[in-house]
Amino acid sequence: MKKSFIKYTGVLLFGLFAFTSCSSDPDSPGLEYMPDMYRSPAIEAYVDYGEVRGRIDENKKVQLTALTPPEFTIPFYGTDSNLVKTMLPYQHLPNALMKNTHGLFNERLSSQDEYTLAAADKINGVAFSEKVIEKGKKIYTAMCQHCHGEKGDGNGPMVTSGAYNGVPNYTEAQRMALSDGQMFYSIYYGKGMMGAHRSLLNKEEIWTVIHYIRSIQYKDYAKTGKIAFTDTTKTK
Numbered sequence: 001m002k003k004s005f006i007k008y009t010g011v012l013l014f015g016l017f018a019f020t021s022c023s024s025d026p027d028s029p030g031l032e033y034m035p036d037m038y039r040s041p042a043i044e045a046y047v048d049y050g051e052v053r054g055r056i057d058e059n060k061k062v063q064l065t066a067l068t069p070p071e072f073t074i075p076f077y078g079t080d081s082n083l084v085k086t087m088l089p090y091q092h093l094p095n096a097l098m099k100n101t102h103g104l105f106n107e108r109l110s111s112q113d114e115y116t117l118a119a120a121d122k123i124n125g126v127a128f129s130e131k132v133i134e135k136g137k138k139i140y141t142a143m144c145q146h147c148h149g150e151k152g153d154g155n156g157p158m159v160t161s162g163a164y165n166g167v168p169n170y171t172e173a174q175r176m177a178l179s180d181g182q183m184f185y186s187i188y189y190g191k192g193m194m195g196a197h198r199s200l201l202n203k204e205e206i207w208t209v210i211h212y213i214r215s216i217q218y219k220d221y222a223k224t225g226k227i228a229f230t231d232t233t234k235t236k
């Protein structure tokens with residue numbers, strides 16, 4: 001009597017287990033007896049924790065959980081196509097000769113003279129305005145001034161401390177003759193002792209800082225947005 005009771009409850013329990021543990025949804029793991037074994041409680045690098053099981057937390061949405069993204073990763077900047085365009089890589093590759101002149105390593109090089117193409121580029125999508133100059137100044141102060149100097153004379157603290165040299169003076173005739181595109185190119189890919197800035201600044205920011213460099217080179221640029229070639233000898 002007792003034995004068969006155990007036998008029958010055993011069969012009943014097994015039956016219950018067998019019939020409830022599966023589900024008709026082929027993607028479902030069925031009943032989870034130990035959810036921690038199925039779902040890692042650890043923070044996962046590429047999971048958006050702004051939405052967990054249908055609950056939305058605006059503060060956590062589209063936030064980086066991985067600490068450092070791979071080099072040259074293009075950040076997600078929404079769906080505004082103009083903004084997204086400024087985040088995409090520069091379209092002109094370095095010319096094969098740039099290995100010597102710009103000291104480029106591990107770059108995809110082009111057999112065409114893309115540097116000339118770059119030189120022909122116009123200030124790209126960033127029109128002159130006094131606001132742009134202000135923004136350019138901020139970028140310049142944070143990212144360039146320690147080498148290039150407040151006045152663009154190549155005497156930033158990195159240079160005057162003796163730690164570093166070879167930084168050009170922006171007001172030398174040779175530098176003033178640089179086209180916007182050439183400046184863009186050197187800032188984007190780096191040149192000689194100056195590292196590439198493409199992983200630090202997006203295209204829009206690079207064009208913005210070029211506006212600011214022009215305002216260092218040409219006295220009236222910050223007001224007029226025009227390069228007055230004839231002024232350069234008189235302003236000194």
Ligand code: HEC
Pocket residue numbers: 139140143144145146147148158165166167168178182183186187191192193194195197209210
């Ligand atoms: C670590 C120091 C350093 C930093 C930081 C730096 N530069 Fe330079 N930059 C240099 C040196 C050195 C050169 C000279 C490269 C050469 O001609 O070999 C140079 C050259 C240039 C040139 C001339 C390029 C050419 O084609 O002749 C421009 C324009 C320029 N830098 C802009 C910038 C801007 C804008 C920033 C900030 C976003 C910046 N640099 C940050 C060191 C630096």
